[in-house]
Amino acid sequence: MPGAPGVMTQVSWPELAEIVGKEHLGAATAADAIDGVEAQMVAEPGTAEDLARALRWAHAAGLKVSPRGGGTKLGWGNPPAACDLVLSTALLNRVLEHAWADMTVIVEAGCRVADLQKTLAEHGQRLALDPLWPERATIGGILSTNDSGTLRVRYGSLRDLIIGITVALPDGTLAKSGGKVVKNVAGYDLAKLFTGALGTLGVIVQAIFRLHPLPRESRSLSFSGAPEALNQLLLAIQSSKLTFTGLQLRAEPGSGRLDVRFDGTAAGIEAQVNQILQIAGSSVPSDAPANAWTAHQAIWEGAAPALVAKFSVLPAQFAAVCALVERAAAAQSLAWKIVVQSVGAGYVRLEGAEPALHTVLVTLHDELARMGGTVVALGCPLAVKRGLDVWGPPSDAQPLMVRVKQRFDPDGNLNPGRFIGGI
Amino acid sequence: MEARILNEFRAIVGAFGLITEPEQLSTYECDGLTMFRVLPLAVVLPTSTEQVQAVVRVCHREKIPFVARGSGTGLSGGALPVANGIVISLARMNRILEVDLPNQRVVVEPGVINLNVTARVAPDGYFYAPDPSSQLVCSIGGNVAENSGGAHCLKYGFTTTHVLGLEVVLPDGALVHLGGRTVDRPGYDLPGVFVGSEGTLGIATKVILRIVKKPEVIQVLLAAFNSTNEAGAAVSGIIAAGMLPAAIEMMDNLAIQAAEAAVQANYPNCGGLLLVELDGPAAEVETLMEEVGEVCTKCGAWEIRVAQSDADRARIWTGRKAAFAAVGRLAPAYIVQDGVIPRTALPHVMSEIERLSSEVGLRVANVFHAGDGNLHPLVLYDSAVPGQDKLAEKLAGDILRLCIKAGGSITGEHGVGEEKKMFMAEMYAEPDLETMQLVRCAFDPENLSNPDKVFPRPRLCGEKPGVYEPHPLEVAGVAQRF
Numbered sequence: 001m002p003g004a005p006g007v008m009t010q011v012s013w014p015e016l017a018e019i020v021g022k023e024h025l026g027a028a029t030a031a032d033a034i035d036g037v038e039a040q041m042v043a044e045p046g047t048a049e050d051l052a053r054a055l056r057w058a059h060a061a062g063l064k065v066s067p068r069g070g071g072t073k074l075g076w077g078n079p080p081a082a083c084d085l086v087l088s089t090a091l092l093n094r095v096l097e098h099a100w101a102d103m104t105v106i107v108e109a110g111c112r113v114a115d116l117q118k119t120l121a122e123h124g125q126r127l128a129l130d131p132l133w134p135e136r137a138t139i140g141g142i143l144s145t146n147d148s149g150t151l152r153v154r155y156g157s158l159r160d161l162i163i164g165i166t167v168a169l170p171d172g173t174l175a176k177s178g179g180k181v182v183k184n185v186a187g188y189d190l191a192k193l194f195t196g197a198l199g200t201l202g203v204i205v206q207a208i209f210r211l212h213p214l215p216r217e218s219r220s221l222s223f224s225g226a227p228e229a230l231n232q233l234l235l236a237i238q239s240s241k242l243t244f245t246g247l248q249l250r251a252e253p254g255s256g257r258l259d260v261r262f263d264g265t266a267a268g269i270e271a272q273v274n275q276i277l278q279i280a281g282s283s284v285p286s287d288a289p290a291n292a293w294t295a296h297q298a299i300w301e302g303a304a305p306a307l308v309a310k311f312s313v314l315p316a317q318f319a320a321v322c323a324l325v326e327r328a329a330a331a332q333s334l335a336w337k338i339v340v341q342s343v344g345a346g347y348v349r350l351e352g353a354e355p356a357l358h359t360v361l362v363t364l365h366d367e368l369a370r371m372g373g374t375v376v377a378l379g380c381p382l383a384v385k386r387g388l389d390v391w392g393p394p395s396d397a398q399p400l401m402v403r404v405k406q407r408f409d410p411d412g413n414l415n416p417g418r419f420i421g422g423i
Numbered sequence: 424m425e426a427r428i429l430n431e432f433r434a435i436v437g438a439f440g441l442i443t444e445p446e447q448l449s450t451y452e453c454d455g456l457t458m459f460r461v462l463p464l465a466v467v468l469p470t471s472t473e474q475v476q477a478v479v480r481v482c483h484r485e486k487i488p489f490v491a492r493g494s495g496t497g498l499s500g501g502a503l504p505v506a507n508g509i510v511i512s513l514a515r516m517n518r519i520l521e522v523d524l525p526n527q528r529v530v531v532e533p534g535v536i537n538l539n540v541t542a543r544v545a546p547d548g549y550f551y552a553p554d555p556s557s558q559l560v561c562s563i564g565g566n567v568a569e570n571s572g573g574a575h576c577l578k579y580g581f582t583t584t585h586v587l588g589l590e591v592v593l594p595d596g597a598l599v600h601l602g603g604r605t606v607d608r609p610g611y612d613l614p615g616v617f618v619g620s621e622g623t624l625g626i627a628t629k630v631i632l633r634i635v636k637k638p639e640v641i642q643v644l645l646a647a648f649n650s651t652n653e654a655g656a657a658v659s660g661i662i663a664a665g666m667l668p669a670a671i672e673m674m675d676n677l678a679i680q681a682a683e684a685a686v687q688a689n690y691p692n693c694g695g696l697l698l699v700e701l702d703g704p705a706a707e708v709e710t711l712m713e714e715v716g717e718v719c720t721k722c723g724a725w726e727i728r729v730a731q732s733d734a735d736r737a738r739i740w741t742g743r744k745a746a747f748a749a750v751g752r753l754a755p756a757y758i759v760q761d762g763v764i765p766r767t768a769l770p771h772v773m774s775e776i777e778r779l780s781s782e783v784g785l786r787v788a789n790v791f792h793a794g795d796g797n798l799h800p801l802v803l804y805d806s807a808v809p810g811q812d813k814l815a816e817k818l819a820g821d822i823l824r825l826c827i828k829a830g831g832s833i834t835g836e837h838g839v840g841e842e843k844k845m846f847m848a849e850m851y852a853e854p855d856l857e858t859m860q861l862v863r864c865a866f867d868p869e870n871l872s873n874p875d876k877v878f879p880r881p882r883l884c885g886e887k888p889g890v891y892e893p894h895p896l897e898v899a900g901v902a903q904r905f
Contacts, residue, residue: 101659102765102796124665146607157606159615160584167858175858176851181763182577183795183835185570185619186843186850187877188859189583192615196607213665235525241548241639243703268707275704312605314526345607376609391609397599400865401611407861420610 011061011084013041019053020045024091032086034066034418035079035382042068042086048108048166048174048205051087055203056172058085059413065170066415067199069110069141072133076145076378077198078390081417089140092205095119097180103211104163104180109140109204120211128155128212132297140204146196150261150293153342154245155212158195164208165191167201170413174205182210193404200419201408215263219273220246220288223258223280227251230258231319234342236279238315242272247342250295251322253335259292260285295339299349300379303335307350307357307380309364313373315344320371325350328363332356348375354383365392391420424464424509428485432467432509435477440515442466451510454495454502455557458758458812459841463490463504468512472590472598472628478511479626480596488874491626493533493565496557498759499840501569501621501876508874511626513564519543520629528587528604529632533564537571540632549634552579555836556744567627570619572836574670574743575700577794579635581836583618590629591617594867604631616862621838622873624866638702641669642712643736646724647693651675651789654695655769657722658793661699662766664718666711670700671794677753678746678788678801685749688742691726697793698743746790747801753788754803756812758819761837762826766796775825776800783814787822797835798826824849839877848879860884 017025020043028039045051058065063084068074089110097106100123107116113127113134120126130149131142142148143165148157155161164178167190177190194204223233230249237247237260246261260276262269276285291298300308313321318340325348329336334356340346348364350357361377361384368375369392377390394401398421405412405423417423424443433441442448443465452460464487469475482489488508495502504510517534524547529540537558540551554573555561561571566582567589579585588602602614617624648654654673661668674682674696682688690696699715701708716727730736750757764772773789780787780802788801800822804815823833823846833839833846847856856878864884866872 099765099767101663101767103662104765146612156580156584159612160580169858173854173858176855177859179830179832179850181765181796181831181835183572183581183763183792183797184832185572185581185836186832186834186839187847187856188862189570189615189619190859190862192583192612193862195615196612201611212667216665238527239524239548239636241636241704243638243707264704265707265710267710268704271704271706310607312607314523314528314605316525344605372603373605374608395600395603395608395610397601397610397613399597400593400599400613403865404611404613404862407865 011040011063016041016043016054016057019057020050028086034074034083035385037080037083039066039083039086042088044088044090046091048092048168051089051092051203051205052168052172052174054087055168055170059170059172059411062411063413064416065413067140067144067203069138070112070133070136072137073141073145073147077415077418078422079382079385079417080415087203089138089203089205096206098123099180100125102180104182104208105211106180106206106208107139108206110138113137113139113142121214124214125211126214127161127209129158129161130293132300139207143195143204143207144197144199150246150248150296150341153247154243159192161209162191162195162207163210165194165204166206167194167203168205169202170409170411178208180208198415198419200405200415200423202414215245217266217269218261218263219269220259220261220292221273221276221285222288222292223283223285225256225283227256227322228319230256231316233258233280233283234318235316237276238342240275240279242275246293248295248339249318250339252337253326259288261288261293296347299337299339299347302349303351305351305354305357305381307361307377307384309348309361309375309377310345311348311364311368311373311375312345313368313371315342317371317373324367328360332360334360354381357384362388369393389421394421428481428487429465431481432465432478435474436467436469440468440470451492451495451504451512454497454500456498456500456840456842459500459503461504461506463508463510466510466512468515470515472592475511475592475626475628476596476598479592479594482509482871483595483869486869486871488871490873491564491568491622493562493568494536494560496561497565497569497840498761498837499834499842501838501840501873503841505874513562513626516628524549526604527634529634531563531630531632533562533567533627533630535563537561537563537566540634544634548637550637551632552585552635553582556747563630563632564627567618567630568620568622569836569838572792572797574672574792577671577792578667578669583615585633586614586618586630587633588631589614589617589627591625591627593625594869594872602631621840621877623863623877625872640705640708641700641702641736642708643730643739644699644712644715644719645690645728645730645739646697646699646719647691647726648695648697648723649693651695651773652770653723654697655773655793657697657719657724658766660718660722661715664714666715668699668794669702670698672698672743673791673793674743674746675789677786678750678790681749681753681788682742682746684752686741686745688738690742698739743790747799750788750801750803754786755805755807757804758802758815760798760800760802760819760822761834762798762823762831763835764796764798764826764829764831766793768829768831769793769796772798772825772829776822779818779821783818785811785815785818787818792835795835796831820846841876844877844879847877
């Protein structure tokens with residue numbers, strides 16, 4: 001990536017204070033570090049325009065910038081090559097327009113997910129997503145990290161729910177794509193490009209989503225068994241006519257659970273529960289515990305050191321992944337746990353010594369690539385990330401991705417090195 | 424076109440795969456939007472990815488622009504040839520390569536007809552959800568280019584929702600794989616950008632699709648109202664009640680008359696007709712259908728029918744899907760528009776369309792995907808009457824401006840193509856368009872792949888974004904900005 005070297009000694013921070021207001025600029029502390037890389041300053045612009053101007057200023061000064069929302073997933077990605085300025089969206093936290101009759105919402109990037117949901121619930125609606133740590137995570141943050149949750153099996157993931165976006169580019173451009181109508185094919189879909197781009201192309205300042213009604217009733221069941229049997233049951237449920245809004249497999253040594261959730265009318269749910277009992281045959285479910293649908297969040301908690309990685313495979317491969325993880329973990333004396341959504345995306349947690357975690361991560365990168373899947377290390381000690389790309393091996397589209405990055409961020413100012421293949 | 428280049432194409436695709444005779448070329452001079460016609464220099468019909476790649480490499484080396492084409496049913500001139508370029512038809516790459524039912528994936532070549540995907544998996548209870556009205560003839564490759572929708576995308580999403588991966592020949596001839604069989608692949612969501620890019624970023628040669636299980640039951644309710652405003656109020660009522668129908672369609676009286684004359688769908692003669700399709704578990708659909716009926720009655724519906732059989736349902740849909748063609752019975756020519764508005768703007772926009780239409784004295788038939796606010800006004804005219812085509816074009820344009828003003832879009836599913844590119848500058852600000860061009864420049868810096876479509880003017884990719892600097896070609900007088 002061509003990049004002007006940081007010229008930190010000559011940085012005129014007062015200029016930035018002038019742009020964003022001096023009450024919105026402060027010295028960075030150790031708590032603001034990203035994978036041990038400490039920034040000099042943290043700016044919290046009060047408006048999207050100020051944020052864009054700050055970005056332009058940083059670009060001109062040759063500074064490396066890391067955008068930040070709630071800061072819940074700052075450790076995701078490779079360690080940044082450098083970071084001079086943390087650019088926070090914390091003050092861009094308004095719900096600008098909830099057009100409930102049109103079932104759309106315009107929201108600023110720094111709005112916390114739970115705050116948005118609270119506003120939407122006033123009209124019986126929701127953004128049909130249940131990402132990690134909604135109390136703290138922001139809209140811009142979940143978009144940049146492409147974090148959707150368990151509802152995606154029915155409602156799609158972020159890419160399917162976002163219908164418009166406004167971004168600030170390194171040169172200070174504020175650009176929009178899409179709009180506030182659900183159906184729109186005018187121009188390129190930049191909302192999708194920025195979803196999951198980890199803030200390497202620009203800073204998301206505003207998003208527009210399509211919404212769904214809150215469910216009238218909801219009921220969840222849970223089956224227990226060995227992963228192989230549960231994987232078969234999952235495929236059977238998936239190929240049935242049931243309309244579940246959650247379907248996930250959980251596994252850890254000696255135990256496996258398959259959770260299924262139905263939302264809708266009482267009559268509809270009852271009929272579906274009866275059908276699933278028939279599909280399951282001798283396997284009798286219990287009501288799923290209240291925390292079943294936050295398992296994707298709970299997997300982040302436990303003994304340290306640990307590695308939490310996101311993997312993606314085909315639904316028919318879940319049991320094979322469980323077996324693979326079990327084998328690899330046993331070889332390194334690691335504890336393990338898996339939760340995977342039926343669409344194919346899940347998390348694996350491994351606990352144990354750092355070198356062993358590193359070794360298993362390398363194994364998983366290789367083995368899942370062989371299966372046609374992917375695995376990305378998200379949460380882990382820095383030592384586990386050293387010497388590898390947390391995103392796994394790049395595809396043949398990597399040169400194209402580099403060209404996209406070069407067009408949007410020609411000098412490599414945004415989150416340098418954190419994305420796939422060193423982007 | 425130089426003989427040596429034609430010979431090279433012939434060597435790649437064989438004599439049977441190369442068209443150069445003017446009378447044969449004329450088949451390709453337009454797509455479903457026949458008002459724009461351009462004769463290409465040649466048409467090549469490759470049968471494999473390797474052939475597409477070889478053809479594109481020649482184009483890249485010789486700087487020959489190319490336009491990929493599927494079935495040519497597009498309604499915005501997206502597959503309109505360029506005069507100094509070739510058309511690459513994907514019609515012969517029409518194999519379904521793989522069906523993986525347990526994982527609900529189908530891998531197809533771009534020339535596969537949309538409905539054939541469903542036909543292939545229907546015996547196992549699956550369907551391919553995007554269902555543009557042209558699904559009998561339109562191709563998956565064309566759907567990918569346009570991000571096609573259809574009546575059922577309100578619930579099931581668009582083509583982009585159902586395309587997981589793509590094999591793409593880039594404009595320089597490189598072969599890349601975007602996305603894949605699994606979801607959330609690391610890296611930029613390039614399938615998300617490619618789908619709907621209207622052929623401007625390269626040529627898809629393989630597409631990995633997601634298929635969907637057929638619902639337990641499907642019911643269609645037909646409700647007759649005195650006006651589209653009343654029908655529109657019912658739509659809002661249904662949505663406000665927390666329901667997500669599989670489809671909500673609306674037709675006005677003129678469209679109803681046309682459909683009746685064409686396929687005898689047995690529609691009531693009313694001012695606003697609503698079709699509401701619910702699908703899902705039988706018990707649920709039954710309850711909700713009753714609620715839909717109540718909402719409609721409350722909003723003034725004077726006749727409500729629920730299709731009792733598959734045959735009834737098919738007949739109701741035939742009327743709707745035939746509506747565009749049927750309008751041909753009302754007037755010698757028409758322009759279809761594809762604007763989108765927030766649902767709640769419907770009454771205002773409808774009365775404005777009525778006003779504009781009576782001002783210029785041209786009739787407008789209206790067919791909507793009402794659930795998602797996608798309007799298809801059909802502006803009727805007679806090209807034999809001097810000046811009427813221009814009037815119709817102006818009226819259609821004014822309707823799009825109404826949509827933009829209402830906070831909507833100039834196109835919901837037909838694409839910008841050649842037809843609406845000048846409206847992009849009205850819908851988006853200059854920085855928005857400049858930013859979109861960054862994507863194009865990353866994929867196609869030499870502007871060879873379906874050039875001059877979608878955007879009001881091409882960007883010269885050598886420019887530095889942001890600050891204006893004259894391009895060397897401008898300085899040399901070779902190219903100019905306008």
